[in-house]
Amino acid sequence: MADILNELNQQQKNAVAAPSGPVLVLAGPGSGKTRVLTYRVAYLIAVLGVQPYQILAVTFTNKAAREMESRVAGLLGNKADGLWLGTFHRICGRILRREASYLPVDHNFVIFDSDDQLTLIKRVIKEKRLNDKDYRPRQVHSLISKAKNDLLGPDEFPIEGYRDEVIAEIYQAYQAYLIASNAMDFDDMLLYAATLLETYPEVRKKYAQRFTHILVDEFQDTNMAQYKLLSHLASFHKNIFVVGDEDQSIYRWRGADYHNVERFMRDYPDAGKILLEQNYRSTQKILDGAVAVINENANRTQKKLFTDRGSGEAIVVKEAYDDKAEAEYVVETIDRQARMGLANESDFAVMYRTNAQSRQLEEAFRRANMPCRLVGTQRFYGRREVKDVIAYLRLIYNPRDEVSLARVINTPPRGIGSVTEQQLNAVARQAEMSSGEVLLAMNTEKGAPFVEALERSAQRLLPFSKLLRGWREKLNRITLGELFDEIVLDTDYESYIADESEEDQDRWGNVLELRQVLLEYEDRDLAEFLEAMALMADQDTLPDSLDAPTLMTLHAAKGLEFPQVFIIGLDEQFLPHSRSKDDAESMAEERRLFYVGMTRAKNRLYLTRALRRRTPYGSYEDMIPSRFLEDLPEELIKGKFTHSYDTTETYDRSSYQWETPFGSTSGRKKPTPPKAVEQRFQPEMQVMHPTYGKGVVRKSILEYGDETVEVYFEGLGLKALVASMSSLQILED
Incomplete structure (x- = not known):
């Protein structure tokens, strides 16, 4: 093992052979942090004589765990058998199944994946007769997830107003359903494990005494639940060796808290602190540029x-x-x-x-x-939200397109379930027409037999039928961009996909990007656009x-x-x-x-x-x-x-x-734009926009040679518009 240590640089060697006790290794990019963790495990076993079952090594991904396991085996062979190595969720799962008698579920509990969780949230919202536009399932799930990561159960959910009270009730019902299903979600695994160790001293003592050494990868990405879990597990021996880099903490939106690095030094004031600064990846100019930033x-x-x-x-x-x-x-x-x-x-x-x-x-x-x-x-053209909007355009162009109809008939949800779809398809087959053609006919005199045949299902289909007919009638009278706007506004598609999360904002950005593509076909027809989209998606x-x-x-x-x-x-x-x-x-x-x-x-x-x-x-x-x-x-x-x-x-x-x-601007100076000559828009002014309709000005700012106007549009919220580009008209009193 001493020969292997000679393969390390001095900083790596200092980390691998660091004395027992709490140690923080701040590893710059490309500095060999995985090697340090691997060699630390090998050093503990081969040099210090620690038994593998006494070592807990925690990673964030299965890939990282497999790589570390492979490297340790390469150094020690079967001498590392019994090592507890895995992701946070895997380690928590092992503990929870062993200690299930302390939990509200038994040891055969199942893990609900993201889709299962969202289905359950939607079920609770529906049962409570809440509007899913006011309480968007993804957003509610994100708030519940954050609460669990902060070790807050339904009773501790922070209440600052009526909306929070309702979300706390959803959380309570969601959790009850999970327990009744003998299930937990991914966040529960951390919450239950951390709470278990905090609440039951005998359980905490059992695992804290067992693991004489704890090693953690990507420490800067831990959340509060993970930090508390590690603290409890290290509470007896205090031999906790964490590797991370606060400069590479980029998952705050997922709950990661890089302040855990500061928290570690505060909770373990005598901790060793080692920097890994030698980079094996980049050239010096790239590194110097990155460090300057x-x-x-x-x-x-x-x-x-x-x-x-x-x-x-x-x-x-x-x-x-x-x-x-x-x-x-x-x-x-x-x-x-x-x-x-x-x-x-x-x-x-x-x-x-x-x-x-x-x-x-x-x-x-x-x-x-x-x-x-x-x-x-x-x-891009295979992303769900892009395919949804293109499916609407395909259906408008060709009502016989059954694939596109099936995709959008209940997207966003409009109460048209599988039974209603089956009835529509049956009526269409009997009439020897496509389902889309039947839909179009329902809002005409000729459609009365279809409405009668569909019985109660007709009432669910008529609003969509009216939308589809309206878009079809306007097809040759408005531009493709205007047709796009009508689809998005009439279906309230933005509310359907976009909430405050980074992921959903990104999805809405994809929709807006598709509108930009449409502009390149403004002087051509919808058929050409759809043909081009098919070729790009293939x-x-x-x-x-x-x-x-x-x-x-x-x-x-x-x-x-x-x-x-x-x-x-x-x-x-x-x-x-x-x-x-x-x-x-x-x-x-x-x-x-x-x-x-x-x-x-x-x-x-x-x-x-x-x-x-x-x-x-x-x-x-x-x-x-x-x-x-x-x-x-x-x-x-x-x-x-x-x-x-x-x-x-x-x-x-x-x-x-x-x-x-x-x-021009040279060196470090920023461009100094000219002031706009005149500020035309004032707060409370009534305005008209060709796409958004009537609105009220909230404020206006002169910047970069133009006027940026914030306007509130009923049903759409606040929009920031550049005056010279937005065709915004002032309405006379």
Whole structure:
């Protein structure tokens, strides 16, 4: 074992052979944290003589657990048999089944997955006769999940108003159903385990004495329930060895609390603290750029990342004319290097903040006849919300499309169940018509026999029939964009998919991105659009062996590495995301997310942005460079910028300029936009919008050479509109 320790660098060696007691290892990206954890386990067994069954090693993913198990076996063989190694949920499951007599369920309990949980939440909401638009199942489930992660049962659910009281009642009923089903959800596994150890001293003593050493991976991603669980398990021997990096904490929206790193040092004031700063992945210029960005965050341990891989190439900053040109630059750069034999296509990864940003990239790769691989999500045209809207358009164009009808007839839910669908199909078969044709006829004089034949089911179908007929009648009188707006507004589709969660906001972004695609077909008809969509959606899954670049969100990139990395969308609103602008904690997490993306690159890093981006409503919005670009030292970057007249020039950072519609800005200065000449909109003013209808102005701000107007529209809520682009009209009193 001593020979194996010699393979480690000094910082790794210090961690692996650290004295017993609490130890915090802050591991920079690419610094070998998995190796440290693995060797620590081997060191405990082979050198200190600790029995494997006395060691608990906890990871966040099954993949990480399998990798660690394989590495330990490679070092020790069967000497590691009996080691407790697994994810938090797996470890909790083992404890809970052994101690089921203390629980409200027996040892044969089942785990409800995400779909099961949502089905149960919907059932409770329906039984309580609540409006599922006021109490959206996903949002309610998210609040219950957060409460459980904070170790709060139904009786402790925080109440600040009537709505919270109702959600607490839903939580109570949901939990009762779980217990009656001899089931628990994933959050219960943590909640029950932590509560069990806290409530019953004899159980806590049993496991705290058993595990003489506890090791934890990705500690910065733990939530309060996980932290308390670990504290109880370490309460006897206090030999807890945690590895993490607060700079890579990017899952706050899932309940992760990077403040647990600070909490650990506060709860264990004598804990050893070891930094792993030697990076084995990236070149020094990439590391220096990443460190310069993350150093702007407060309340963190400063780390100086270094590598033996050399200085490397400067970080490339590319400023494109618009988002389409940005995507084409990425594809052309990859294609050029691949054709010249400088790199394989699979050496490249393209990362972005939200899934909707993949659409321009996917289409640019398609135009270049270059396959690409998406990680962690469907291709744009295969995403559920995109397929829903396209199915509506297909049904409007062709009412005989039974597949599209089946997809949208009860999406969003409108009380049309399987029995009603079967009755509709039966009536259609008897009439030798399609179900869609019967639906269309129901709101006409000729439809009376169908209404009579469908009996009570007709009342559920008539409102949808009226919508479908209305859209069909307008098909040749309005633009595709206007038809899209009518579908989304008439079905209240935004409320159906979008709540406050990051995931659902991302899904709504995909819908808006589809509207932007529609604008490219404004001078053509719906048939051409649908034909193009069918061709784009007809993409086979790529074999793993195929040489192709990888597309993914920055969140999905965690734990991965690539020779060359593009991070696109370095504009305010995208990275950092607009949702983070008013919250310091969220902004700090956006910076950590960018840092994670930068440190995925081994040899070359490209950062791209666009001078302007097309909005879902056809106009172009001028972009402001991301504040994160300003943090990069001048000597680390080089790049190109594109003038509005589409001329490309090369420059060094010493003369680096962001060319914007407001003039040039060099170095670290931000552009100074001209003031709008006149502020036309005042609070309480009545206005009319061509899509949203009548509204009331709440406030107006002069910024970036234009007027941004916040307007409240009945049934739609608050919308922020750029005056020059929105066709907003002032209504006379």
